Amino acid sequence: MELPVIVSMPEEGIALVTLNQPELRNPISDENTVDALVGALNSCNQDDDVRCVVLTGAGSAFSAGGNVRDMIHKTGMFAGDANQVRQQYADVIQRIPLALYQMNKPVIAAVNGPAVGAGCDIAMYCDMRIASDRAFFAESFINVGLIPGDGGAWILPRIIGYARATQMALTGERISAQKALEWGMINELTSEHALLPRAIELASSIAAKSPQAVRATKQLLRQGLQLDLSAMLQLSAAIQSGLHQGPEHIEAVTALLEKRVPVFKGL
DSSP states (O other): OOOSEEEEEEETTEEEEEEOOGGGTOBOOSHHHHHHHHHHHHHHHHOTTOOEEEEEESTTOSBOBSOHHHHHHTOGGGOSSHHHHHHHHHHTTTHHHHHHHTOSSOEEEEEOSOEETHHHHHHHHSSEEEEETTOEEEOGGGGGTOOOTTTHHHHHHHHHOHHHHHHHHHHOOEEEHHHHHHTTSOSEEEOTTTHHHHHHHHHHHHHTSOHHHHHHHHHHHHHHTTSOHHHHHHHHHHHHHHHHTSHHHHHHHHHHHTTSOOOOTTO
16 A cells, blocks of 8 residues: 655655645545544654755645545544544544645645645645646535635745635635636746756755755844734844854854855754
């Protein structure tokens, strides 16, 4: 049996996490798949050799989200009464957005094809998104009489604004990759063949920076969505003061003055 999630290192400092059930369009509501994905993300987060993560899907789809067959047959995480299903949402699918949100390293979604339902939302929980021209996005829960049970109603308005998030959530309509680019849902649009090389190129440019500063910047950007300006400035000063004392800042400044590429490995 093939692993539902595969982790590889295509370049130094870059972890490629691939949803690997292409024949099923990479559903993410199965407990074994969730365990594998959350485990892969946590492992990358704790591995000092990993500085940036790229998340993609095998085959023609990024992720079809929840398994509709399991829904109709009331199996897997959809089995049981209302209280059981509620607990299973917390124990299964909702672990993915929490794992992504708690990552202290940047995660880039390389959206190779359709990102539907929970698949759309998981892409939104990544820090950046690059999509191929074969991709489309759909907040499609309404089409099966459900709501975004994976936190999509929290993340989507933060990415594209309330009005557009409402349009997607209440109509369930597909958003093309081109429209996703226009709406700010994705950072870049590429061809199918250029997608993964471009995602890895972007990840490599991040991995070449000070790991401490990258992690701190991600923390600051995330906290900035919740804090007022005064609290944000206090947090910025606290983080910055620590970085000023660290060896990576000294190496970065020294390399700049010496007109060379900084070397952060082993600091």
